[in-house]
Amino acid sequence: MSKKYRVGVIGTGNIFKTAHLKTWLEHPDTEIVALCDVLPDRVQAIAKEANVTDVYTDYREVIRRSDIDLIDICTPNKFHSVISVAALEAGKHVFCEKPDAINPQEAQRMADAAKRSGKLLMVMRNNRFSSAAQYLKRYIDEGHMGEIYTGRCGWIRRRGIPGKGGWFTTKELSGGGPLIDLGVHFIDLSMWLMGNPKPVAVSGAVYTKFAHNELSDSIHSTSGDKQAGGTYDVEDLATGFIRFDNGATLQIEFSWASNIGEEMNFIEFRGTKSGASLKRGELALFSEAAGQLTDIKPQLHKQKAPPQHGENIKHFIDCVAGRAEPIIRPEHGVDMINILCAIYESAECGREVRL
Known part of the structure; x- marks a missing residue:
């Protein structure tokens, strides 16, 4: 037992x-x-x-x-x-x-x-634990994409500021806005899929344009503890560019609020053998075969939301019990926070920051 x-x-x-x-x-x-x-x-x-x-x-x-x-x-x-x-x-x-x-x-x-x-x-x-991400990781590791030399990722919302006036929008407690809240998800996923290259430089910009806007259209705006008249000293949109030690690059965009058509999260990769698009959990692959361009949509099993959090916790328990090796390690977190804070630094000083 x-x-x-x-x-x-x-x-x-x-x-x-x-x-x-x-x-x-x-x-x-x-x-x-x-x-x-x-x-x-x-x-x-x-x-x-x-x-x-x-x-x-x-x-x-x-x-x-x-x-x-x-x-x-x-x-x-x-x-x-x-x-x-x-x-x-x-x-x-x-x-x-x-x-x-x-x-x-x-x-x-x-x-x-x-x-x-x-x-x-x-x-x-x-x-990392969605069925699409797990499939794409295996597809990449088996060499089907060749060299992934560039990509982009993001999570952009029309109006989805969480816990407005509370700790989410108070930099002393949160560390920042959507870049640290949402960026950690898809920058990490991108880097993991790319084989965890080491970041060497970043450039970024951040914007605060919706501090006094009370509209919302996202379930995520119900997260956190809102405080009327509370603090809002973080960004509501961040963009950036990350360079890695192997020459690969990654464009990023994360927002809680901006004038777009609809909320979306996404990852796109450009590889020498094929490309990949992961949008709202839907995976598509773009390649060529027998002298023709091909589009592939893998038949992945459907997951009930939110499935991945539980799968991540189960992986942790398996690792504690010695049944698995961790795919998420502390050094990944160090690299991540270095990236995020350097993007904030770049936005403040207006130039690229070396890591």
Whole structure:
């Protein structure tokens, strides 16, 4: 019989409730034994739903418990690194929501703490686990695209600002706007599919044009805790360009609000043997065969939303149990936060930033 891992959860807001809770409750190898949130009413409500009796408002009390094996962190971004480091140093395995941290120094502290402790640190990269991404990864690794020399990726919304006035739009707590909120998803997915090349330089620009606009057309605008008249000191659109050590490049665009036709997320690659387009989860491949251009649309199994978060957590559990090798490693997070913060630096200074 496999070991039952005891889980302590820190942060019980919307992302935990909608994307984490079900997997922890249903997985045969895990049991939630402690829940923590700074809002007592919220943690009590989740505790009742999850049938958990031990609730806290101070994360340090959870980490101090010697009977807890795994910590799941779903707090505002600012606290990801400090809680992760404390949990790792206390001998816990850590699963943390994205982004890894709000600056490169904190991301490196997390990676160093994981190495010292010998415990597993994994940060959510759920988009790697979609059926389309898994198929495209195998297609690329089998050599069907040849050399991927350039690409572009993005997640653009018409009106979808999350938690306006709350921690999402407060740079001290979030680290930034859509670049750090959404960019971490599709820049990571692009780099993973490309074989994790090392970033060497970035150039970027950011814009804040919708701080006083209250319209919304996206379900994502309901995320977070809104505060009327609260802080909005982050961007609502970011564009950029990343250079890698192998000569490949990646264009990026991420927005919470802009005047476009509709919300869309996408990745496009240009390879020497074929190209790829992944838009809203639909994958298409463009190549040539027998003297003709060809378009291929793989017949992938359909997934119920949101499937990838649960698959990511299951992968973490498999890695803790020794049944799998991590495909998401702390050094990926260090590279990611270096990229994001360098794009913010480039936007401020108006020139390319070397990494």
